[in-house]
Amino acid sequence: xxxxxxxxxxxxxxxxxxxxxxxxxxxxxxxxxxxxxxxxxxxxxxxxxxxxxxxxxxxxxxxxxxxxxxxxxxxxxxxxxxxxxxxxxxxxxxxxxxxxxxxxxxxxxxxxxxxxxxxxxxxxxxxxxxxxxxxxxxxxxxxxxxxxxxxxxxxxxxxxxxxxxxxxxxxxxxxxxxxxxxxxxxxxxxxxxxxxxxxxxxxxxxxxxxxxxxxxxxxxxxxxxxxxxxxxxxxxxxxxxxxxxxxxxxxxxxxxxxxxxxxxxxxxxxxxxxxxxxxxxxxxxxxxxxxxxxxxxxxxxxxxxxxxxxxxxxxxxxxxxxxxxxxxxxxxxxxxxxxxxxxxxxxxxxxxxxxxxxxxxxxxxxxxxxxxxxxxxxxxxxxxxxxxxxxxxxxxxxxxxxxxxxxxxxxxxxxxxxxxxxxxxxxxxxxxxxxxxxxxxxxxxxxxxxxxxxxxxxxxxxxxxxxx
Amino acid sequence: xxxxxxxxxxxxxxxxxxxxxxxxxxxxxxxxxxxxxxxxxxxxxxxxxxxxxxxxxxxxxxxxxxxxxxxxxxxxxxxxxxxxxxxxxxxxxxxxxxxxxxxxxxxxxxxxxxxxxxxxxxxxxxxxxxxxxxxxxxxxxxxxxxxxxxxxxxxxxxxxxxxxxxxxxxxxxxxxxxxxxxxxxxxxxxxxxxxxxxxxxxxxxxxxxxxxxx
Ligand code: SF4
Numbered sequence: 001x002x003x004x005x006x007x008x009x010x011x012x013x014x015x016x017x018x019x020x021x022x023x024x025x026x027x028x029x030x031x032x033x034x035x036x037x038x039x040x041x042x043x044x045x046x047x048x049x050x051x052x053x054x055x056x057x058x059x060x061x062x063x064x065x066x067x068x069x070x071x072x073x074x075x076x077x078x079x080x081x082x083x084x085x086x087x088x089x090x091x092x093x094x095x096x097x098x099x100x101x102x103x104x105x106x107x108x109x110x111x112x113x114x115x116x117x118x119x120x121x122x123x124x125x126x127x128x129x130x131x132x133x134x135x136x137x138x139x140x141x142x143x144x145x146x147x148x149x150x151x152x153x154x155x156x157x158x159x160x161x162x163x164x165x166x167x168x169x170x171x172x173x174x175x176x177x178x179x180x181x182x183x184x185x186x187x188x189x190x191x192x193x194x195x196x197x198x199x200x201x202x203x204x205x206x207x208x209x210x211x212x213x214x215x216x217x218x219x220x221x222x223x224x225x226x227x228x229x230x231x232x233x234x235x236x237x238x239x240x241x242x243x244x245x246x247x248x249x250x251x252x253x254x255x256x257x258x259x260x261x262x263x264x265x266x267x268x269x270x271x272x273x274x275x276x277x278x279x280x281x282x283x284x285x286x287x288x289x290x291x292x293x294x295x296x297x298x299x300x301x302x303x304x305x306x307x308x309x310x311x312x313x314x315x316x317x318x319x320x321x322x323x324x325x326x327x328x329x330x331x332x333x334x335x336x337x338x339x340x341x342x343x344x345x346x347x348x349x350x351x352x353x354x355x356x357x358x359x360x361x362x363x364x365x366x367x368x369x370x371x372x373x374x375x376x377x378x379x380x381x382x383x384x385x386x387x388x389x390x391x392x393x394x395x396x397x398x399x400x401x402x403x404x405x406x407x408x409x410x411x412x413x414x415x416x417x418x419x420x421x422x423x424x425x426x427x428x429x430x431x432x433x434x435x436x437x438x439x440x441x442x443x444x445x446x447x448x449x450x451x452x453x454x455x456x457x458x459x460x461x462x463x464x465x466x467x468x
Numbered sequence: 469x470x471x472x473x474x475x476x477x478x479x480x481x482x483x484x485x486x487x488x489x490x491x492x493x494x495x496x497x498x499x500x501x502x503x504x505x506x507x508x509x510x511x512x513x514x515x516x517x518x519x520x521x522x523x524x525x526x527x528x529x530x531x532x533x534x535x536x537x538x539x540x541x542x543x544x545x546x547x548x549x550x551x552x553x554x555x556x557x558x559x560x561x562x563x564x565x566x567x568x569x570x571x572x573x574x575x576x577x578x579x580x581x582x583x584x585x586x587x588x589x590x591x592x593x594x595x596x597x598x599x600x601x602x603x604x605x606x607x608x609x610x611x612x613x614x615x616x617x618x619x620x621x622x623x624x625x626x627x628x629x630x631x632x633x634x635x636x637x638x639x640x641x642x643x644x645x646x647x648x649x650x651x652x653x654x655x656x657x658x659x660x661x662x663x664x665x666x667x668x669x670x671x672x673x674x675x676x677x678x679x680x681x682x
Contacts, residue, residue, distance in 0.1 A: 016667040017660055023642045025660060027667055029678050037560065039501035050654070053664075056681040065499065079499040079522055086501050097682060123678065130559040130583060144583055146561035147503075148590035148653070156657040158664060162640070194486060195553040198582055228556065230582050251677035259677050294486050315485055315551060322484070413558075415495045422519075434490045434557060436513045 003269025005166045006235050007201040010141035010266070014124050016158055025158045029123040030135075032109045033060035033096070033150070035087040036415070037128030041151035042090040052094045053157040059118050060091050060098040063108045064415050068378050068405035071101060080416065094154075107381020107407040110134040110348035114218065115381055117247025121236045121263040126153055131348050131431065133224040136233035137217035138240055139266035141201070143230040164231070165199055165275040168268075170206035175282040178465045180358070181216030182350060182429070182448035184208060185223040186288035186298045192278055194296045197229025200276065203268060204234050208282035214243040215352045222349045223431050226295040235267035289335050289461050290433045290446040292323035297433070299335060301451070301463050307331035326435055327443050328423065335461050338445070339371060341424040343456040344438070345449055346378030346405075347412035350429035353387050355449040360393040362453035362464055368401035369459030376403040376418070378410040402456070414439045427455035469592050471650035476619040477546030477573060481610040482536055487550055488557035489584060493566040497522055506562055507569030511537060541613035547620065549606055550577035554595075555584025564591045574620050576627065578603050589643050590653065594622060596637045605633075622648060 004012075016025040038060070045051070052058065065080040075081040084101065091098035099105040105112060110131050113119040119135040125142035126132060128150040135142035149159055169188055188204075189196075202224050209220065217234045224232025234240075241260055244250045251259045286300035297320075299306075305324065308331065311317040324331065329338070345351070345359050356379060368375045377397050379385035385407055388394055394404045411418040412430040420426055420442025429452050430437075433444040447455065454464035497509045499522060508526040515537055517530040531538045537545075548567065554577040555563060564587045567575070574594040588595045598606070609629070610616045619628040622644060627635040646653065657664075672679045 017663045019642065021641050023640070025657060025663070027664070027671070036498050040503045040561075043501070043503075048654070056679065077499075083499050083501055118682075120677070122675065128559060128561075130557065144559035146559055146564070146583060146587035146590060148561060148587065152654050152657065155654045156661075156664065157668075158657055160642075160653060160657065194556060195579060195581070198553070198579065225557075228553070228581065249680075249682055251680070255677050259675070262675065294488075319485055413490075413495050415498065432488075432490070432557060434488045436494055437490050440494070440513055440519045 002273050003271035005268040005272040005274060006139060006203050006233055006266060007141065007166050008272070010122065010124065011163055013122070014141070022162050024161055024163070026124060026161045027158055028126050028153050029057060030113070030118060030125040031058045031153050032113055032125065032127035032132065033058055034064060034109050034127070034129060035062040035083045036064045037147050038090065038150055039083065039086045040147050041154060042094070044151040045154060050155045052096065052154050055095050057157065058096040059113065060087060060096055061106055061109050061112055062087055062101055064409045064413065066101050066408040067416055068408050068410045068418060071406050077416070104382035104386065107384065108348045108351065108409055110222065111351060111380030111384065114138065114214070115383060117244055117250030120244065120250065121240060121266050126159065130225045131222050133230065133232045134218050134222040134348055136221040136224065136231055137214060139233060139236035139263065141231055141233065144225065164201045167197060167200040167202045167229070167276045167278065168274040169202055169204050169278045169280065171204070171208040171280045171282045172206045173208060173282040174211070175208045175285055178287065178450070179285050180448040180450060181212050181219035183285055183288045184282070185220045186290065186295070186446065187285040188280060189223065189227045189295050190298045191280060192227050194226060194294050195228040197224060197227040200229050201231040201233065202227065202229040204232060206282070209234060210237065213354060214239055215354045218352070219349055223295070226431055236263045287451055287463055288447065289451065291327065291329060291335065292320070293326055293433055293435050294323070295431070295433060295446060297323055298446070301335050301461055303335055305329050305331055305333045305335070337460065339425070339460045340427045340455045341371070341373050342420060342426040343372060343375040343452050344411045344426055344428040344430065345376070345452050346380070346410050347430035348380065349431045350449045351378060351380030351384065353384050355429065356384070356388050356393050359449040359453035360396045362450050362467060363400040363402065363457065364396050366400055366457045368456045371459040372456055374403065375401060375456040376405055376411070378405045379407050381407045411438050413437060427452045427461065469650045469652065472592055472594060472622050472647040474619065474621045474623065475546065475573060476617050478542065478544055478615065478617050479547045479549050479606065479610040480536055480542045480545035481549045481607050483551065483607060485551040486553045486556055489555055489560050489563035490557055492555070492563040493560065496520070498560060498562055503565050504569055506566035507571070510566040510570045511535070539613065541615070546571055546573045547618055548572050548575045549603065549610055550575060551603070552578045554580050556581035559583045561587045561591070564588050564593055568593050576603065576606065589647060592647065592650070594620065594647065596627060598627070598635050598637060602635050
């Protein structure tokens with residue numbers, strides 16, 4: 001018998017029943033809920049007179065719409081206010097755990113799950129949010145779902161699913177100095193494309209992935225969806241287990257020992273067969289900057305903007321032309337000649353303590369360039385914010401001219417007041433550079449926290465290793 | 469959900485690859501707590517020349533005459549023709565609600581993003597994957613703007629044009645059945661409540677920490 005992949009193991013341990021055509025009822029262990037994709041699901045439950053199947057599986061938090069300044073004053077946007085109040089009200093009515101806006105544990109749903117130990121190895125984790133793939137970093141099967149499925153999980157604790165195919169992305173060897181998890185995942189997307197992972201669950205492996213901290217692994221899995229894969233995952237090792245020990249929702253005492261013994265098996269067997277294997281040489285990965293309106297439109301910082309005339313495929317050439325037009329860029333322009341208006345350090349990709357430390361170390365003792373209209377740091381959770389303040393990072397950022405905000409999604413998708421104006425260009429540590437993502441007409445370049453910090457200091461994109 | 473029946477509809481060609489759900493329905497409209505009313509804001513950034521906010525009278529905004537949805541030839545279209553990786557990005561089901569609220573009943577493209585594909589079925593929207601070459605030929609026809617329509621026959625898994633072309637598409641049998649019957653997934657699943665409880669009992673013995681309360 002051939003061995004099993006990590007995904008095979010996670011899948012098999014959660015199948016409640018399976019139909020002849022392979023459609024399975026998959027059991028869900030953890031259901032994360034936020035304000036944007038849940039109201040219609042709760043309304044559906046009410047209309048059908050249904051209850052929540054397993055309350056203890058749910059952890060809810062408002063994050064997309066919350067203000068990142070003067071939170072004590074409440075929400076001024078009346079529509080956003082209704083949405084957050086609706087979440088509070090639904091959680092009260094159905095008896096669900098929620099970290100409300102004034103709770104220090106509040107934060108971006110994909111930051112707080114792991115931070116609390118609410119995400120554990122071997123779990124199935126879902127959320128009405130595509131970046132749920134983040135939680136796969138723990139050797140969990142985690143993916144985004146739509147609102148109808150949120151309702152389905154609330155009512156039945158299960159999802160109707162078909163098994164995906166297995167893909168291994170192995171990042172072999174050692175990444176060069178200054179190359180971060182963000183650069184690695186952008187390089188992976190450049191290689192396989194934004195639809196390369198469609199239909200697959202991706203396991204990220206190889207020395208360069210193993211060498212990452214849990215936070216780095218979360219950054220990589222977070223963007224699996226940008227490669228088209230609903231789920232990304234990393235096998236369990238000591239790094240996973242050390243991260244989880246002592247977290248509030250993690251098991252303790254004897255249960256901890258029992259859990260760890262099971263978690264150790266959450267790795268792909270040596271003889272497991274993947275439907276597709278992609279190998280990437282870590283030493284060849286450079287610092288990345290996206291230039292277009294799709295995450296696969298990404299290049300090393302030392303490169304120049306591509307020329308649509310050089311692209312043979314007419315649909316692709318058209319895509320490049322459209323992107324250059326939207327982004328206000330010229331073919332052949334050096335990436336290091338692109339001037340930046342705003343800098344955003346935050347989002348579920350890069351708002352954890354290590355991200356903030358990396359950015360702070362670039363910023364320390366320096367000043368934000370004159371052409372930068374706004375540079376902001378939005379920690380991923382209230383607890384990340386507190387830790388950063390305990391370490392003095394907020395003082396470093398403020399002294400350099402950054403704004404230091406409260407936690408939330410913020411300018412990652414600009415549902416609150418934090419947004420780009422038409423034509424403004426942003427160095428952003430988030431995960432999507434789609435048209436209008438950070439505000440209508442706004443132009444987003446995705447980079448790592450250190451690269452965003454460097455862009456703030458220099459006023460344009462630079463190789464952070466050359467910041468003097 | 470309404471059962472999905474055979475219909476003939478006008479085709480709207482949207483000639484872009486990687487159309488993401490942010491483009492289908494921009495974030496400012498996600499603040500709604502309803503499932504309906506998203507139609508006027510479908511492709512909002514492309515469709516209007518001025519920035520849109522919830523609560524506006526969208527009928528009074530400046531429309532972009534170059535955008536396909538605004539062209540007279542495509543008014544009343546029910547079939548959207550797209551390029552590869554349609555519906556990528558965010559999981560927002562609002563994207564599907566915006567399409568159906570506008571009146572779209574089927575989307576034809578060479579490929580779809582997984583979550584969008586899945587969300588479509590939950591709302592009676594049929595995503596049809598055809599080959600690149602087939603989609604290309606449909607674009608050539610639809611781009612003429614002379615009322616090119618297609619008949620969508622889910623039962624037979626066929627797309628048929630008035631001039632006799634037939635395109636066959638694949639669809640998962642279970643999804644097809646649910647769509648044809650207009651079935652509610654949750655009711656179907658709850659028929660297996662005993663299986664779910666049996667699974668839970670087994671799993672709780674193996675991994676009790678998964679059942680802890682906080
Ligand atoms: S930070 Fe951005 S990507 Fe992450 S959950 Fe919030 S809006 Fe989505």
